[in-house]
Every structure is written in structure tokens, then in C-alpha cells.
Amino acid sequence: MDNQNLKAFITVAELGSFSEAADRLYLTQSAISKRIAQLEQQIGKKLFDRIARQVSLTEAGSELLPRAQRILQEYDSALQAINDLSGEASGTLRLAISHHLGLHRLPPVLKQFAQQYPNVTLDIEFMDSEKAYEQVLHGQSEVAVITLALESHHNIHSKKIWDDPLRFICAQDHQLAQLKTPQLKDLAEYPIILPGLNTYTGRIIQNLFQQEDIPLKAPMSTNYLETISTMVEIGLGWSVLPETLVRELHVMPFEQVSIERELGYIHHMKRSLSNAALAFLGLMDRA
Numbered sequence: 254m255d256n257q258n259l260k261a262f263i264t265v266a267e268l269g270s271f272s273e274a275a276d277r278l279y280l281t282q283s284a285i286s287k288r289i290a291q292l293e294q295q296i297g298k299k300l301f302d303r304i305a306r307q308v309s310l311t312e313a314g315s316e317l318l319p320r321a322q323r324i325l326q327e328y329d330s331a332l333q334a335i336n337d338l339s340g341e342a343s344g345t346l347r348l349a350i351s352h353h354l355g356l357h358r359l360p361p362v363l364k365q366f367a368q369q370y371p372n373v374t375l376d377i378e379f380m381d382s383e384k385a386y387e388q389v390l391h392g393q394s395e396v397a398v399i400t401l402a403l404e405s406h407h408n409i410h411s412k413k414i415w416d417d418p419l420r421f422i423c424a425q426d427h428q429l430a431q432l433k434t435p436q437l438k439d440l441a442e443y444p445i446i447l448p449g450l451n452t453y454t455g456r457i458i459q460n461l462f463q464q465e466d467i468p469l470k471a472p473m474s475t476n477y478l479e480t481i482s483t484m485v486e487i488g489l490g491w492s493v494l495p496e497t498l499v500r501e502l503h504v505m506p507f508e509q510v511s512i513e514r515e516l517g518y519i520h521h522m523k524r525s526l527s528n529a530a531l532a533f534l535g536l537m538d539r540a
Contacts, residue, residue: 349385444490
């Protein structure tokens with residue numbers, strides 16, 4: 254089986270879209286369709302059903318997907334192992350990075366890495382921490398730099414690099430900004446704009462209020478912290494955000510309440526790390 258055809262198949266399966274797969278792989282949609290057709294012809298089975306613009310795996314496609322992923326992972330590992338025989342960092346390093354860290358923490362590390370290891374090609378995907386965690390768990394990315402999960406997994410090694418304090422914030426002209434010594438129960442009277450409850454950050458905040466048995470009023474949510482900061486700034490509600498996003502917002506003084514999240518990197522414990530990955534993690538450890 255041709256590796257490029259398998260890669261096209263896996264990407265369409267993951268994204269559920271031929272057009273999005275084409276964008277991801279920097280190909281035309283017709284090129285993606287041709288590669289899938291070649292693979293279907295070789296296998297002798299249809300791999301995708303296309304109904305009302307929805308793309309889903311057939312039974313044959315579902316059987317092929319995990320095997321195709323393993324084939325490409327083994328192929329990439331073999332190439333990397335050969336490259337690593339020289340003892341130098343080279344080849345491709347696949348990183349999954351959370352949007353927030355990519356903007357606010359990692360640029361200096363990435364710049365230094367690119368300067369010190371010019372023979373390494375960085376293949377970076379920016380995504381939610383939760384998705385990045387899954388990518389490492391399933392071998393699709395070698396390293397992820399993320400908000401660390403609240404629970405550990407026996408196959409995942411994680412290391413904290415930064416503590417990231419979270420602040421209770423509102424607009425400067427919000428009613429909560431007038432309170433000199435606010436209490437958590439005061440916040441329940443006003444709408445909150447939360448990070449998605451499916452995110453690690455959202456769960457940290459939700460757990461705090463559940464422990465105090467304080468209901469949250471008409472919560473709105475989005476996974477993009479920069480969007481939350483803007484919505485708070487225009488007065489749509491209050492929130493809890495990292496210090497890097499406070500900007501001109503009012504920070505409410507909660508002296509008895511301290512919450513933070515841990516930021517760092519993860520990799521699969523059963524995967525042999527490439528020289529490039531080891532070099533990158535060395536820079537991360539000194540960040």
C-alpha cells in the first residue's frame with residue numbers, strides 16, 4: 254500500500270471531510286479523492302460512504318483505519334531510527350501544541366530550537382489540550398505541550414514546566430469590580446463565561462464551585478481563552494483566566510481562593526523518542 258494513499262485515508266477519516274483533509278495535507282480535493290480511489294481499488298472495497306455531504310467510514314474503512322495508523326507509525330519510526338543512528342537531531346518532529354501555549358509560552362523555545370537544530374523539520378499542529386493529549390496517546394504526535402490533564406494515564410509521561418495562576422476577572426465597569434472583598438457566592442449572581450466544560454481549565458473552575466456548592470448563573474462557554482477575554486471586556490460576564498490574558502481587565506481580589514493549572518509536556522512512555530524530540534524536551538526542561 255502506498256504511504257501517501259494511507260495518509261490521505263487516515264486524514265479524511267479523522268476530519269470527516271475530503272476538503273478539510275486536502276487543506277491539512279496541502280493538496281487539492283481532487284488529489285485526495287484520487288488517492289482514496291486508488292486505495293479502494295487496491296483493497297477492492299469501498300472505504301467511505303458519502304451521504305448528504307457527510308463522510309463516514311464503511312465497515313471495511315473501520316477495519317483498515319487502526320491498521321493504517323500502525324503502518325504509518327512504524328514507517329515513521331523506522332525512518333527516524335535510521336536518522337538517529339548518526340547521533341544528530343534530524344528528520345521531522347511532530348508536535349501538538351495548545352493554542353494558548355503556542356501564543357504565550359512557546360515562541361522563545363521554538364525559536365531557539367529552530368536555530369540550534371536546523372536539520373529538524375517541525376511539523377506543528379495547534380489544537381485544544383485535550384485533543385493533543387489524545388494524539389500523543391494514539392501515536393499521532395511525538396510530543397505535546399499542553400495544559401496538563403487532571404488525571405494521569407499509565408502510558409503517558411507528563412512533566413510540569415510552568416505553574417499558570419488563574420485570576421477572577423471582569424470588565425472595569427462591571428458591578429463586581431465595585432466589590433472590595435468579593436466572595437465566591439457574589440459571583441453566582443452574574444453570568445459567567447467559562448472555558449468549555451470539556452477542557453481541563455473549565456473542569457478546574459467547575460470543580461471549585463461544585464466543592465463550595467455554588468451554582469453558576471447562565472454559563473456561556475467557548476474553548477478559546479482569547480475570545481473569553483474579549484467577551485468579558487465588553488461586559489457580557491465575568492470569568493477565570495490566566496494572568497497572560499488579564500490585560501486591561503479588572504482582577505477581583507480573592508485572597509482566600511487560589512487556583513492554577515499546570516502547563517508542560519507529555520509523550521508516550523512506550524514510544525522511543527527521536528533525537529529531535531529529546532533535544533526539544535531538553536530545551537523545554539530549561540524553559
